[in-house]
Amino acid sequence: MRAALIQITSGEDPSANLDVVRASLREAKAGGAEFALTPEVTNCISGSREHQARILRFQEDDATLAAIREDAQALRLWVLIGSLGIKTHDADGRFANRSFLISPQGEIVGQYDKIHMFDVDVSEAETYRESAHYRPGNRAVLADTAFGKVGMSICYDVRFAYLYRVLAQAGATILTVPAAFSPVTGAAHWEPLLRARAIETGSFVLAPAQTGLHYVKDGKERRTYGHSMAISPWGEVLADGETDCGISFVDLDMAQVTQARQRIAALTHDRSFDGPSP
Numbered sequence: 051m052r053a054a055l056i057q058i059t060s061g062e063d064p065s066a067n068l069d070v071v072r073a074s075l076r077e078a079k080a081g082g083a084e085f086a087l088t089p090e091v092t093n094c095i096s097g098s099r100e101h102q103a104r105i106l107r108f109q110e111d112d113a114t115l116a117a118i119r120e121d122a123q124a125l126r127l128w129v130l131i132g133s134l135g136i137k138t139h140d141a142d143g144r145f146a147n148r149s150f151l152i153s154p155q156g157e158i159v160g161q162y163d164k165i166h167m168f169d170v171d172v173s174e175a176e177t178y179r180e181s182a183h184y185r186p187g188n189r190a191v192l193a194d195t196a197f198g199k200v201g202m203s204i205c206y207d208v209r210f211a212y213l214y215r216v217l218a219q220a221g222a223t224i225l226t227v228p229a230a231f232s233p234v235t236g237a238a239h240w241e242p243l244l245r246a247r248a249i250e251t252g253s254f255v256l257a258p259a260q261t262g263l264h265y266v267k268d269g270k271e272r273r274t275y276g277h278s279m280a281i282s283p284w285g286e287v288l289a290d291g292e293t294d295c296g297i298s299f300v301d302l303d304m305a306q307v308t309q310a311r312q313r314i315a316a317l318t319h320d321r322s323f324d325g326p327s328p
Contacts, residue, residue: 051197054078054086055278055298057291059262064093064105068114072121074297079125081299085197087130087258089278090205090230091147094135095264097272099183106145108137115150123156128195132228132258133164133204135184144185149202149228151193159194162202163187166210172234180206190216198223198304201253205229208243208257211250218251219317223307225253229274230260236275241287248281251317252310254302255281261293283310 056074060067071088078086093114096102109115114134122129131150138146151160165188167181190213191202201217201224208227217225225247231240248255261276278291280300289298311317 051085051302051304052081052083053256053280053300053302054081054083055256055258055280055289055291055300056086056088057259057261057276057278057298058089058092058295059264059274060089060091060093060095060260061264062094062096062098062101062105064114067093068117070295071114072117075118075121075125075127075129078297078299079127081297083127083299085128085130085195087132087226087228087256089132089258089260090228091135091260092132095230095260095272097265097267097270102135102145102183103143106135106137109148112136119152119156119158122152122154126154128152128154128197130200130202130226130228130256130258132226138185140185142185144181145183146187147180147184147204149204149226151195151200151202153195160191160200160202162191162204163189164204164207165190165213166206168206172232176232176234178232192217192220192222197302198307201225203227205231208247211247214247214251214253215317218253222251223253223304224302225251225255227255227257228259229257231275233273233275236277240275240277241279244279244281245285245287248283249285252283252307252314254283254304254307255279257281259291261291261295283307
């Protein structure tokens, strides 16, 4: 199975971002891909909640989702929309950071709301409070495809190994980690975390990423790390998108999942234990 990891630099205009994604999907199909994946917050990266409130839509009205569903059907392509910012009916007005898996018939076969919120202080100059804009999800999601079961996650989730173990034990053979990783934490942790999740579960890990400068606002800028990656079930880096926008193609031999899990059957070796108390 050939996958295409689409690496982009989303800005604050969903329609402009969508034009880039649609062209990339056509390129992915022309390159022989059966499965194309976009990064986290494909539709909009903005530092303004007010701007997001103006331009984001509810799922049933979202133009990006509708257009990509149409393209998936027209191109006969599986598509993971890494995530979209989606309005919710929550009383506090927070959005959902929601990933969608689209079939070649244009159907939504899986949708996942990011569980772990990126509330961190990377440095005095770089802080994030994702939970101020987005409300966390509470359900792990496994979706069926023609090439295996896909366990869905988003970005900061990658630091929480238990999520991926649960997905793999439930049958996932591919784990998706669309991201908009910080350059500082990306340089230090992105590749080792992805390789660890692949090795621990004996799964392919596909991680399309945002890259570059997204905006400058009030003297502050938002940059992301790039380096979309595909990792084998044995922990090998199969593709690295570096920092330019574009597509990384990778051919996946799904038999490698079975081979890795037979060689080290760690998913079947769980044991209960006592202590320590929190």
